[in-house]
Amino acid sequence: MVQTAPRKLAVIGAGNMGNAIAILFVAHGWQAVLIDPSDSSREKSRERLFAALPQSASLLSWEAGLEAAHDAGLIIEAAPENLSLKQEIFTRLEAVCVPDAVIASNTSGISINQLASVLKHPKRFLGTHFFTPADVIPLVEVIACEHTLPTHCDHIMAVLREVGKLPVLVRKDIPGFIGNRLQHALAREAMSLLEKGVASAEDIDTVAKWALGIRLAITGPLEQRDINGLDVHHAITEYLYPDLENRQTPLPLLSNKVGQxxxxxxxxxxxxxxxxxxxxxxxxxxxxxxxxxxxxxxxxxxxxxx
Ligand SMILES: NC(=O)c1ccc[n+]([C@@H]2O[C@H](COP(=O)([O-])OP(=O)(O)OC[C@H]3O[C@@H](n4cnc5c(N)ncnc54)[C@H](O)[C@@H]3O)[C@@H](O)[C@H]2O)c1
Incomplete structure (x- = not known):
């Protein structure tokens, strides 16, 4: 059982996700230190968190160096989505944090096993994938690496419930986990429809929001298939699957926009x-x-x- 420095969170990376994760925990009475080497990120973070949590200034602090995580029972990394940068952070963190601290990554989909491969003690490492805005969206995906102790997974799931989240355990360390695989399948098809000129961006989004999105909040894609009838769905897949977008690289429409x-x-x-x-x-x-x-x-x- 993890007991050292309870209710002290260290967030590595005070950007969009790190700030929202800190807001969530501090709003539930935790102390949080936000660690970020960028002066401007720390400054913006201070402004955002003071505005969001005007009564909780005493629970918050900001530091540039990882040493500030030394007494945190829970460390959540939310630095840029870059494997070697994250691995370097974890290697350095291990040298400073308490032995029973749980270290989690908020990676959007990098393999948790790959991230853990640089750690001496990967049994206390796992993924906690929050969805933006992290202080609002209830769901968090929890992903174990092959060495994570089940007690650490249980502990983190309990902590997430305590701060009002709905955690789901992802049983396999698969790229993109569950949420981003579903999200990217939908986004790829939406961009493909736009590229083909099937409808305007507004109309594609309107269909997604007012036909699918509104229903998805009540019935997930598998529940909805049961409601529609699996035989009906099966018949549709036979002619539709061959026509769905399945390119393996970013669509030119997307690459061009990024290039511009x-x-x-x-x-x-x-x-x-x-x-x-x-x-x-x-x-x-x-x-x-x-x-x-x-x-x-x-x-x-x-x-x-x-
Ligand atoms: N933005 C999203 O919607 C979203 C959703 C889920 C998960 N994520 C993941 O969360 C992580 C953070 O994403 P974000 O959107 O908050 O990025 P962001 O760019 O807003 O913030 C990243 C922060 O990390 C800081 N940073 C850079 N190098 C660092 C280092 N060595 N140590 C500590 N901090 C460092 C930067 O200064 C910046 O403030 C990424 O892994 C991303 O894939 C993002």
Whole structure:
């Protein structure tokens, strides 16, 4: 059982995900230190967290060096998605953290076994894949590496439930885990439809949101197949599967946009123009709307087993 430095979290990487993960834990009474070598990331993080948690300043701290993780019982790495960078962080972390600290990576899909391969003590290492915004979306995928002690998995699942999350154990360390495999299959098909000129970006997204998305919140893809009838589904797969997008490299539509610097919200333009007042307003309201939806659908109750 993990007992040292309980309820002290070290977050490695104070970017988008690291900040939201810290907000979640601190809102549940944990102490958190955010570790990031970038002065500007730490500064932005301070601003965001003070605004989100005005009453909790005493539970928060920011540091540049990994030594600050020395007494944390739980360490969640949310540094950039780069295998060698993450492995270097884990090697250095092992030298400073307490022996019974649990070390988790928020990688979007890099193999947990590959990340763990540099560790001397991989039995306390696992993946905790949060979905953005991490302080709002209930689900977290928990992925063990081949050496992770089951007690550490149980402990992390319990901790995640305690902070209001709905953890799911991914039984195989497979690229993209579950969520990103499903998400990327849908996104690849959506981009393919746009590339083929089947419909506009707005119309493709409207179908995804108002036909599939709204139903997906209530019935998952397997439940929905049972409801529709497996015989019906089987008949459709016979003519549809051969026609679905299955290219193995990024679609030219996507590569061209990235090549032109059209990266989406962060550059102002992607499939949409994010600089218009309407889109800016929608983006500003997005997290609050998602939070209302989670409340309405009872995601929090699901997380606590209610
Ligand atoms: N953005 C998402 O939607 C999302 C969702 C799930 C998982 N993830 C994963 O979470 C991780 C972080 O993603 P993000 O979107 O927060 O990225 P981000 O770019 O917003 O933040 C990364 C932070 O890491 C810091 N950093 C760089 N080198 C570091 C080092 N050596 N030590 C500590 N910090 C360092 C950067 O200064 C930056 O503040 C990635 O692995 C990503 O794949 C992202």
């Amino acid at each position: 610097g059209h990266l989406g919200v962060k550059s102002g333009k992607g499939f949409y123009d994010w600089t218009t007042p309407e889109r800016k307003a929608a983006l500003k309201e997005k997290d609050a709307t998602l939070r209302q939806l989670v409340e309405l659908l009872g995601g929090r109750q699901a997380a606590s087993g209610g």
